[in-house]
Structures are given as structure tokens and as C-alpha cells.
Amino acid sequence: MTDFTIVLQEHPRYLQYTLSGDHTVEDWIDLLHQMAADSERLGKSRIFVDASQVTLSNSVMLRYRIGVLTGEIFGANARIATLARADDPDQLWETVATNRGAIVRSGRDRDKLLEWLDEVA
Numbered sequence: 001m002t003d004f005t006i007v008l009q010e011h012p013r014y015l016q017y018t019l020s021g022d023h024t025v026e027d028w029i030d031l032l033h034q035m036a037a038d039s040e041r042l043g044k045s046r047i048f049v050d051a052s053q054v055t056l057s058n059s060v061m062l063r064y065r066i067g068v069l070t071g072e073i074f075g076a077n078a079r080i081a082t083l084a085r086a087d088d089p090d091q092l093w094e095t096v097a098t099n100r101g102a103i104v105r106s107g108r109d110r111d112k113l114l115e116w117l118d119e120v121a
Helices: 025-042 060-074 092-099 110-118
Strands: 005-010 015-021 046-054 079-083 103-107
Touching: 005 025, 015 025, 025 046, 025 060, 046 110, 060 092, 079 092, 079 110, 092 103, 103 110
Parallel strands: 015 046, 046 079, 079 103
Antiparallel strands: 005 015
């Protein structure tokens, strides 16, 4: 197993989290809370998450739970784009989070996600 790593980069208009390694449910919960705290501390409500390099695929229940927590933690207070792994079978996280009031987008095209992230809401 390789450690789950999170690298935060602050860009002029958004925060970027680059993820890699193996992960647990607790890692994702900690990440969401870290994102919320960083967003508030740095005054940035747009977040880009590069999850294309995590080494284990998320289970359906994990993706569902991440979606629920994203909605609970962020609601409509943030705009979050996530670059998914090439083998991500669906957009379950995005659907669940959106149904809980979050403004999120998930996909495999980095440029399109960053363009969406920068749109005026």
C-alpha cells in the first residue's frame, strides 16, 4: 500500500488538491473537512480536486458517502470540480452531491473542468 497524499496548491481564483495513493473512507472524510477549512481560511470558494492518480477505485458506497458529505459540508457555498480516474465507471459522487445542493462537476477532461470552475455562477 502507498500512503494517501494530498498536495494543496493555491491559485489566484481557486484551490487545487492533487491526490495520490491508496485511500480509506477516513481519508476522504478528512479531505472534505480540510477543503472546507482551507476554503474558509484562504477565502476561496472554488476548488479543483485532481483524483486521477489515486491507486484504488472508490467503491459505490464510498462514492455515495462522499457525495452526501460534500452536500452537507459545502452545500451551495463552494464550486468543486473533480478530475476523475480514467477508469471511473460513473459520476455517482457528482449526482449525489448535486442532489444535496452542492455545486459540483466530475469528469476526465481537465481543461473543461477548469473552464467550468471559472464560470461566473
